Amino acid sequence: MIQFQNVTKSYSGDKKAVDQLNLTIPDGKIFGFLGPNGAGKSTTIKMLTGILPIDEGTITINSFDISKHPLEAKKTFGYVPDSPNMFLRLKGIEYLNFIGDVYDIPTDQRKEKIEYLTKEFGIYEVLNDAIQTYSHGMRQKVIVSGVLLHDPDVWILDEPLTGLDPKSSYKLKEMMREHARKGKTVFFSTHVLEVVEQLCDQVAIINNGKLEFTGQMDDMREKFNTEGSLEQLFLELTNHE
Amino acid sequence: MNKTLLLFKTMVKMHFSMVGKDEKFKFNVFIISIALIPIGIMWMFLLNTIISSLYLVLEPTGHESIIIATGLVLTGILLLFTSIPSILSSFYFAEDIEDYLAMPFHPYQLVIGKSLAPLLTIYGLSAVIIVPILFFYGLASGGGILFALNGFLTFIFFPLIPFILSSLMVMVLMRYANISKNKDRTKLVAGMFSLFLIVGFNVIIRLNQDTEQLSQGFATWVEQQDQLLWNFTKFLPNVYAATNALEVEVWWHSILFLILFLLITVIAMALFIVFGQRFYYQGVLGIAGGGKGKKVANIETRTSSRSILWSYTIKELKTIIRTPAFFMNCVINSLFAPFFIFIMMFIDENIGAMADTLQSIAPKSILLAMFLFSLFVLGTNATATSSISREGTNWFTNLYMPIQPKTILYGKLLAAWIVEFVSIVLLLILFGFVINVPIIVLLLWLILVIGGSWISNLIGVYIDIYNPKLNWNDEQQVFKSRFAPLLSLLILFFGFGTLVLSLWFLPFVTNVWITFLILSIVIGASIYFTQRKLIQTVHNQFMYIMEK
Structure with a gap:
C-alpha cells in the first residue's frame, strides 16, 4: 500500500508543483495516475521513489516512510522511469546482474529468472550487447525485466507501455493484472486513456498540482453524471479551472 | 543566411545558458583566475x-x-x-x-x-x-x-x-x-x-x-x-x-x-x-543507429553474485572504460604525465648522471620530491572530480535504488582510486627502474602515495558534489569549462606543497623515516577528517544534487 499525506512540493518560486496531496493506493489494485502535461505527475512519482525531497507531508510505501527509512522503502518497490536511457554502456546482462546484486537476488534464482523474463520479452538474444545499441522499446524491456527480476511488492511505472510492441505491451499488462491478483500494488502513470479504461481498477487525476479526483471508474462516471468516454471525462475535469 | 544566423544564435544560447546565472560558477572563476595569475606571469615572462x-639575434640578419x-x-x-x-x-x-x-x-x-x-x-x-x-x-x-x-x-x-x-x-x-x-x-x-x-x-x-x-x-x-x-x-x-x-x-x-x-x-x-x-x-546520417550483433548470451557464466559496493565499483569502471570521452580524460590523460616523463628520460642522455646524482642527495629530499611530483600527477586525474558529473541527468538512478549513499560514495572513490593506481604503477616503474631510486625510499613513497591518492580522490569527489555538471548533452562536456579538477589540484598542491616545503627546510627533520612518519600522520589525519566531512556532506546533500 502507498499513502500520500498532505504532500507538498514547490520548485524555486511560489508555484506549487504538488499541493497538499492526499492519496491512498490500496493493495491488490491497478492504480492509474492521470493528468495533463505539467500537472505534477512526474514530481509526485519522483517524490514517491525518493528521487526528489519532499517539502511537506509524508509518503509511506508498505508502511515505510520514504524520507525516514529510504532504504527499507526502496527495497519494497520496483520503478520503471519514463525514459529508459540509462546504464547505456553496460551490456543487458551486466545491467540485470547489477540489479541482482543491488537487490540481493540469489544466484540460482537469478539465472532462471533472467532467462525466463528476457525470453518472454524477446531480448534474450541481445543480452551480450551494450544497452546503448538497443532500440527505445528494447531498453524499456530490459528495465522492466530488471524490476520483475527482484519481484517487489509495489510496482511504480512511469509511462511503462511507451515504445513497447503490441506483444510485449500485452505481456506487461497481463503481468500487471497478475501482480494485482496476488494482492500486490501497481501504480502507474500514463497518457493513454484506453489503457486506463482496459486496465485500471482505480484512478486519480491530478491537475495544477492538486488532486481533482480519486476513486473507481464507475464512481467517476456517477459523480460527473455522464456516460461519455474517459477521454471526455478527463478533458472536462482538467479544463474545470 | 538568416536561418544560419538563427541556428548559430540558438546554439550559442544553449551553450551559454548557465553562464552568469550560477553564483558558485562566478566564484570559482574568480578563485581560479587569481590562482592562475602566477602561472600566467611565468608564461608571459618566458615568451x-x-x-x-x-629578435636581438635575428634582427641584424x-x-x-x-x-x-x-x-x-x-x-x-x-x-x-x-x-x-x-x-x-x-x-x-x-x-x-x-x-x-x-x-x-x-x-x-x-x-x-x-x-x-x-x-x-x-x-x-x-x-x-x-x-x-x-x-x-x-x-x-x-x-x-x-x-x-x-x-x-x-x-x-x-x-x-x-x-x-x-x-x-x-x-x-x-x-x-x-x-x-x-x-x-x-x-x-x-x-x-x-x-x-x-x-x-x-x-x-x-x-x-x-x-x-x-x-x-x-x-x-x-x-x-x-x-x-x-x-x-x-x-x-x-x-x-x-x-x-x-x-x-x-x-x-x-x-x-x-x-x-x-x-x-x-x-x-x-x-x-x-x-x-x-x-x-x-x-x-546513420550515426544514431547502433550495431546489433545477434549473439546469444552465455547466461551460465555470467550470473555471479557480488557485494553491492564491488558491483557498483565495477559498474563505474566499465562505464569509464567504455565511454571514449571518460576513458580519454580519466585514464589516458592521467597516464600522459608519467608516460611523457618516461620518454623524456629515455631521450635524455644524462639519465646515468641523474642516477649518480641521486646517490649524493639525501633520501629525505628524494622522498619529498617524489611525493610532491606524484601528487601533481594524481591531482590532475579527472576521475574523482567527474564522479558525480559523469552520471549526467541519470543521477536519479542512484536515488531510487536501495543503495546507501555511503556505498555509492565509496564505489566512486574506489573506482577513482583504481584508475589512479595505474598511474602509480607507471610512476613506480619510472622511479624504480629508470631513475633507480633506493628501494627503501621507493617503498616508503609507495605507502605515502597510496594514501595520497585516496586523499586526492576525497577532495575531488567533495568538490564535484558541491558543484556537479549534470546537464550535459555530450560526454566531452563533463570535462570542459570546469574548474573542479584545477581546484582539486590547487587545494592538494597548496596543502601538501606547504608541508613538503616545510619538511624540506626544517633543520631538525633530517631522517627519511621521520619525514615518512610526519607525512603519514598528516595524510592519515587528512583522510580521517576529509572522509568524515565527505560522508556527512553526502548524507545531507545526496537528495539535493539533482536540484543544484
Whole structure:
C-alpha cells in the first residue's frame, strides 16, 4: 500500500508543483495516475521513489516512510522511469546482474529468472550487447525485466507501455493484472486513456498540482453524471479551472 | 543566411545558458583566475624572454619575421590536431544532433552552427599563445597602429584555417569511415591520435633543442632552415600572408598581404561551406543507429553474485572504460604525465648522471620530491572530480535504488582510486627502474602515495558534489569549462606543497623515516577528517544534487 499525506512540493518560486496531496493506493489494485502535461505527475512519482525531497507531508510505501527509512522503502518497490536511457554502456546482462546484486537476488534464482523474463520479452538474444545499441522499446524491456527480476511488492511505472510492441505491451499488462491478483500494488502513470479504461481498477487525476479526483471508474462516471468516454471525462475535469 | 544566423544564435544560447546565472560558477572563476595569475606571469615572462632575445639575434640578419612565422606555424599545427576530437564530438557525436537533423536546415548551416563549441576551444588556446607572441614581438620591433590592427585581424582570422583544415579532414574521413558500427572506437582513435601527435611533437622539439644556447642555436638553425620553414607554410598558406602583413616597414606591402591573408581565409571558409554541404550528411546520417550483433548470451557464466559496493565499483569502471570521452580524460590523460616523463628520460642522455646524482642527495629530499611530483600527477586525474558529473541527468538512478549513499560514495572513490593506481604503477616503474631510486625510499613513497591518492580522490569527489555538471548533452562536456579538477589540484598542491616545503627546510627533520612518519600522520589525519566531512556532506546533500 502507498499513502500520500498532505504532500507538498514547490520548485524555486511560489508555484506549487504538488499541493497538499492526499492519496491512498490500496493493495491488490491497478492504480492509474492521470493528468495533463505539467500537472505534477512526474514530481509526485519522483517524490514517491525518493528521487526528489519532499517539502511537506509524508509518503509511506508498505508502511515505510520514504524520507525516514529510504532504504527499507526502496527495497519494497520496483520503478520503471519514463525514459529508459540509462546504464547505456553496460551490456543487458551486466545491467540485470547489477540489479541482482543491488537487490540481493540469489544466484540460482537469478539465472532462471533472467532467462525466463528476457525470453518472454524477446531480448534474450541481445543480452551480450551494450544497452546503448538497443532500440527505445528494447531498453524499456530490459528495465522492466530488471524490476520483475527482484519481484517487489509495489510496482511504480512511469509511462511503462511507451515504445513497447503490441506483444510485449500485452505481456506487461497481463503481468500487471497478475501482480494485482496476488494482492500486490501497481501504480502507474500514463497518457493513454484506453489503457486506463482496459486496465485500471482505480484512478486519480491530478491537475495544477492538486488532486481533482480519486476513486473507481464507475464512481467517476456517477459523480460527473455522464456516460461519455474517459477521454471526455478527463478533458472536462482538467479544463474545470 | 538568416536561418544560419538563427541556428548559430540558438546554439550559442544553449551553450551559454548557465553562464552568469550560477553564483558558485562566478566564484570559482574568480578563485581560479587569481590562482592562475602566477602561472600566467611565468608564461608571459618566458615568451617575452624568448622573443626579445631572438629578435636581438635575428634582427641584424633581417630574418626576424621568422619568429612570427614559427609562432604561427606551431600554433597552427597545435590547433590543427587538438581540435580534431572537439570537432568530431560536436559535428557527429553530440546528443542533440538528431534533433537538428529532422529540421529543414542545409548541411552547411548545421556545420556552421556546430562549429561554435570547437571554435571556442580554438580561440581560447590561440588567445594564450598568439596574442602574447604578437604583443611581445610588437614591443620588440616597436610596431605601431598598423601592426596592432594587423595583429588583431591575425588573431581573429588566423585560427579559422587550422580549424577548417581539421574539419575538412574529419568530414571526409567520416564520409568514408563506417562509423555507425564503431562510433566509440572512432572517438577513441581520434582522441589517442591527437594525444600521440602532441607527445611526438614534443619529443621532436626536444630532440632538436639545445637548451644552453637556445637563442644562438635557434638563430643559426633558422638561417639554415629558412627555406624549409617557408616551404612548410604552404600547408598553412595563411601563415605566409599573415607574417608578411605583420612586417609593417612598407605600409602598402603590409596592406597587400593583409588583403591576401583575408582572401585566403574567405576562400577557406567558402571551401568549408561547400565541403560541409557535400559531405556532412553522408557522414552524420546513420550515426544514431547502433550495431546489433545477434549473439546469444552465455547466461551460465555470467550470473555471479557480488557485494553491492564491488558491483557498483565495477559498474563505474566499465562505464569509464567504455565511454571514449571518460576513458580519454580519466585514464589516458592521467597516464600522459608519467608516460611523457618516461620518454623524456629515455631521450635524455644524462639519465646515468641523474642516477649518480641521486646517490649524493639525501633520501629525505628524494622522498619529498617524489611525493610532491606524484601528487601533481594524481591531482590532475579527472576521475574523482567527474564522479558525480559523469552520471549526467541519470543521477536519479542512484536515488531510487536501495543503495546507501555511503556505498555509492565509496564505489566512486574506489573506482577513482583504481584508475589512479595505474598511474602509480607507471610512476613506480619510472622511479624504480629508470631513475633507480633506493628501494627503501621507493617503498616508503609507495605507502605515502597510496594514501595520497585516496586523499586526492576525497577532495575531488567533495568538490564535484558541491558543484556537479549534470546537464550535459555530450560526454566531452563533463570535462570542459570546469574548474573542479584545477581546484582539486590547487587545494592538494597548496596543502601538501606547504608541508613538503616545510619538511624540506626544517633543520631538525633530517631522517627519511621521520619525514615518512610526519607525512603519514598528516595524510592519515587528512583522510580521517576529509572522509568524515565527505560522508556527512553526502548524507545531507545526496537528495539535493539533482536540484543544484
